[in-house]
Amino acid sequence: MPKASGPGRRPDPALSNAKYRQRAARYDLELLPFEPVRTEAIALLDVRTGDTVVDVGCGTGLSFGPLVGRVGAAGRIVGVDPSPEMMALARQRVAQRGWSGIALLEATAGEAPLQGRADAALFLFTHDVLRDPDALDHVIAHLKPGAHVVAAGLQWAPPWMLPANLFVLGAAMYSVTCMEGLEQPWTMLAKRLRDLKVQTRGFGGIYIVSGRVPGAAPAGESH
Numbered sequence: 001m002p003k004a005s006g007p008g009r010r011p012d013p014a015l016s017n018a019k020y021r022q023r024a025a026r027y028d029l030e031l032l033p034f035e036p037v038r039t040e041a042i043a044l045l046d047v048r049t050g051d052t053v054v055d056v057g058c059g060t061g062l063s064f065g066p067l068v069g070r071v072g073a074a075g076r077i078v079g080v081d082p083s084p085e086m087m088a089l090a091r092q093r094v095a096q097r098g099w100s101g102i103a104l105l106e107a108t109a110g111e112a113p114l115q116g117r118a119d120a121a122l123f124l125f126t127h128d129v130l131r132d133p134d135a136l137d138h139v140i141a142h143l144k145p146g147a148h149v150v151a152a153g154l155q156w157a158p159p160w161m162l163p164a165n166l167f168v169l170g171a172a173m174y175s176v177t178c179m180e181g182l183e184q185p186w187t188m189l190a191k192r193l194r195d196l197k198v199q200t201r202g203f204g205g206i207y208i209v210s211g212r213v214p215g216a217a218p219a220g221e222s223h
């Protein structure tokens with residue numbers, strides 16, 4: 001299994017912003033091969049019409065369309081991302097589609113001025129956030145008891161899956177600032193959620209995990 005190299009051992013939001021400043025204009029095209037993962041992760045999210053979902057590290061808003069499809073016009077999506085260039089494209093997408101239920105917070109997940117408690121959260125291709133315990137605590141503090149959380153992204157495949165791991169190494173060097181935890185990127189999330197389910201795809205190089213915020217959903221609100 002490759003050792004940590006290149007990016008550091010801890011998430012670095014300033015370095016991340018520099019990466020996505022360069023990358024924003026071509027990001028949507030680069031993500032095309034990963035759209036099946038997005039589709040599957042969002043389909044897994046246990047939400048209903050009218051629910052509020054926090055899209056953590058929302059980037060250019062590639063998940064907004066499918067999320068609007070899940071929560072409907074009465075639902076709300078809160079997109080959080082610190083990259084000005086990625087957020088500019090997210091804002092443009094929202095304006096072009098005329099979505100009125102989407103709020104965009106240009107901030108790190110740990111510092112975003114989240115209001116109230118949402119019904120669900122999505123962490124898609126957000127390794128840096130998943131390895132930041134303060135960011136996870138902040139987001140989870142703004143989710144209802146029983147809220148559903150889905151995360152998906154790249155991880156080290158088993159060591160004998162060399163081509164998959166070479167791909168993960170290249171993608172990680174390109175996309176994240178923290179190589180720590182790529183064996184199981186969801187471990188910090190696992191400590192904060194109940195009913196964790198882990199699935200893998202792509203020869204083990206892709207994870208999709210889901211779980212719930214501890215505590216029971218209020219009566220009549222269980223999904």
Ligand SMILES: C[S@@+](CC[C@H](N)C(=O)[O-])C[C@H]1O[C@@H](n2cnc3c(N)ncnc32)[C@H](O)[C@@H]1O
Binds near residue numbers: 016017063
């Ligand atoms: C690979 S992109 C994923 C974007 C989007 N979730 C998607 O599925 O297309 C990673 C995103 O995480 C954002 N990011 C990096 N550090 C972050 C942090 N501390 N809090 C929130 N978002 C962060 C980056 O700006 C970037 O837009």
